[in-house]
Amino acid sequence: MKKFLDKHTASVHVKGLVQGVGFRPFIYCLAKKYKLKGWVENRNDGVVIEVQGNKKSVEKFISLIKTQAPVASNIVTIFSKKTKPGNFSDFQIIKSKNTSDEITDISPDIAVCDECLKDMKIQENRINYPFINCTNCGPRFTIIKDLPYDREKTTMSPFIMCKSCAAEYTDILDRRFHAQPVACSVCGPEYELIYKGKIINDLQKILKIVCELIEVGKIIAIKGLGGFHIACDAQNEEVVKRLRKKKNRDGKPFAVMFSDIKSLKDYAIVNDVHASILQSWRRPIILLNEKKKLAPSVNVGFDTIGAMLPYMPIHYLLFEKLNIPVIVLTSGNISDEPIIIDNEEAKKQLTGISDALLIYNREIYNRTDDSVAMVVNNKERVIRRSRGFTPTPVELKINVDGILATGAELVNCFCIGKGKQAILSQHIGDLKNIETLEFYTETIEQFKKLFRVKPTLIACDKHPDYLSTKYANDLELPKIQIQHHHAHIASCMTEHGLDEKVIGVAFDGIGLGDDNKIWGGEFFVCDLKDYKRITHFDYIPMPGGDKATKNPWRMAVSFLYKFFGKDFLNFNLPFLKNINKKDIDLLLYAIDKNINCPLTSSAGRLFDAVAALTNICTFSTFHAEAPMRLESVMDDNCNKYYDFEIIKTIKFDKTFKGIIDDIKSGTSVSVISAKFHNTIINIIFAVVSEIRKDKKIDKVVLSGGSFQNRYILEKIENLLIDNGFNIYSQRSIPANDGGIALGQLAIAAKRREMVH
Ligand code: ZN
Ligand code: ZN
Ligand code: FE
Secondary structure (H helix, E strand, O other), rough: HHHHHHHEEEEEEEEEOOOOOOOHHHHHHHHHHHEEEEEEEEEOOOOEEEEEEEHHHHHHHHHHHHHHHOOOEEEEEEEEEHHHOOOOEEEEEEEEEEEEOOOOOOOOOOOOOOHHHHHHHHHHHHHOOOOOEEEEEEEEEEEEOOOOHHHHHHHOOOOOOOOOOOHHHHOOOOOOOOOOOOOOOOOOEEEEEEOOOOEEHHHHHHHHHHHHHOOOOOOEEEOOOOOOEEEEOOOHHHHHHHHHHHHHOOOOOOEEOOHHHHHHHHHHHHHHHHHHOOOOOOOOOEEEEEEEOHHHHHOOOOOOEEEEEEOHHHHHHHHHOOOOEEEEEEOOOOOOOOOOOOHHHHHHHHOOOOEEEEEEEEOOOOOOOOOEEEEOOEEEEEEEEOOOOOOOOOOOOOOOEEEEEOOOOOOEOOEEEEOOOEEEOOOOOOOOOOOHHHHHHHHHHEEEEOOOOOOEEEEEEEOOOOOHHHHHHHOOOOEEEEHHOOOOOHHHHHOOOOOOOOOEEEEEEEEEOOOOOEEOOOOOOEOOOEEEEEEEEEOOOOOOOHHHOHHHHHHHHHHHHHHHHHHHHHOOHHHHOOOOOOHHHHHHHHHHOOOOOOEEEEEHHHHHHHHHHHHOOOOOOOEEEHHHHHHHHHOOOOOOOOOEEEEEEEEEEHHHHHHHHHOOOOHHHHHOOOOOHHHHHHHHHHHHHHHHHHOOOOOEEEOOOOHHHHHHHHHHHHHHHHHOEEEEEEOOOOHHHHHHHHHHHHHHHHHHHHHH
């Protein structure tokens, strides 16, 4: 009788990332451990558990769910209540139900785990099997077509499990219990090498040939997790140069993959924070300072490398056989188009670039590039958010349901709102060609379906020419246009859960302002709803509009003409020797007559001008190349700076006079670069100090692509913290335009909330 009275039954609802990460087996084992009866079930909106046992055990069980959950899971809420006792004989895992429109998180792809790597050497049916995975690792987002996350809704559905895999899949205590992509050499996907018109199926032969080819300087296209890669020896200048030519890529560094952390440490400076991110299950590319040179064409003059570690079983198998520690592993695409995911497409497009093609017969459903991050002040900062991160949502305090934010133009990501969650798409790319636009529109449709969202409100950029704005205009739905830099600041605020008045510093390349001028060096006082522009970089003509972005020398000439008139032509400036005299005259004429010379306050264009003026980068071959090169040559130990003035707006007359004096006196570009960077830091400090005095606000939010400058971000954060400011910068959401959509979403939600 006493025993019966002791019986306590609770119903527990867990929301967050709890599917496809070994959550139900974890619950099962935990329940067994505490001798509880009941069941656990996957629903669209999370995992539901009913447990019965003595009260203490039930309470202990509930408290341990959060603290002991599997590594890749992310619990957002646990709701539990006492419920009427059921009649359970056991603890069971019951079959998935598709219950409501609410959905639970979908796991990003997870790097192969250590246990699977071990199994790959001992399990009979998985010896060197390159698609090995378990509930703790393997493909997820890239193979999911629909929810709930079950095998038949993934691109694994054509593969019928063999007896042995099925046994693991159904054994609750097995590490592969309900691992949807479970597979082995008997029943799973296979690689195939296409080389010299022949098809090779034997994996050992494939590995041998691929390694030999890489070692003798050939280029291989390899199907990855979220799209194709192109690989070659990163120490062989000849092949890297050839790849550059074939890919039609001038100056943008290639990512590299090292065999392991030990060999990476020979080539780059790796601290503990770098190491833990590099080895985390998300396995992004990390920007590191170079220690020992790779082939010069890998990073073409930069002092940094973008490095990653193996994350697919095939990477490990290749490095086991390869006699070199590092390979280039760049995205398999044609110039700025999305990376290729389809085998047939790869055969058509990549055969011209590569000497052999390594493919496999499982479809990639959701395209994802490698993610890229950097570390500043010992914190990870995601620059490109894709594989390993997408589609992890951002939790908000306000309701964002039904809002679709279409993002900006460059490095586009869009964002959809589901309840109080913002789901940012994977990196889409620059919305400048039809292929990327197709990827964009298809992915929006896919997200609507996958996350069960019917948009009722659209948030987009103010710029009418962005394809993302045009896309928004074509939808017959209410629409809110959002100023670009306000969206940048709101993105960072949202990441940090801020919903109040802050000082916003938004520095970037280009964004349309309220006065129809091009903004980009902006100081705001703002909240999520609205903003007030306090001051900005003084306007300067941007001769040729978009052309100025590709030709930093144009901005240098524009600044020089403004501050020195035609005198600058007699300064004997080295960078002008690279420019056609006629082009300079034409430019000055255009400025005089105001022909296609929009005014801009852009920080990016200012950096461009200084990079050109110092002859570091007069022509740009990829987005933000000039500022990146200017940062790259800097002498970090120089504390000097240039003068500037703030008379309503921020004026650079004295800055440029200082730079010209330095050039004339033969000061090194490393010192000029440092002095210029320090000037920008001083400007931010001076302006936000003034605003704090005036408005009594001490929270400073930094965003915009210019805050990818590691030097500026590090120094300004420290300086502001030392002076009693509260400082917020972007971490898991990009500071560049890839983070804009999140800000757009939050602003639209806030304005909608105010109306209701
Ligand atoms: Zn595993
Ligand atoms: Zn099997
Ligand atoms: Fe921007």
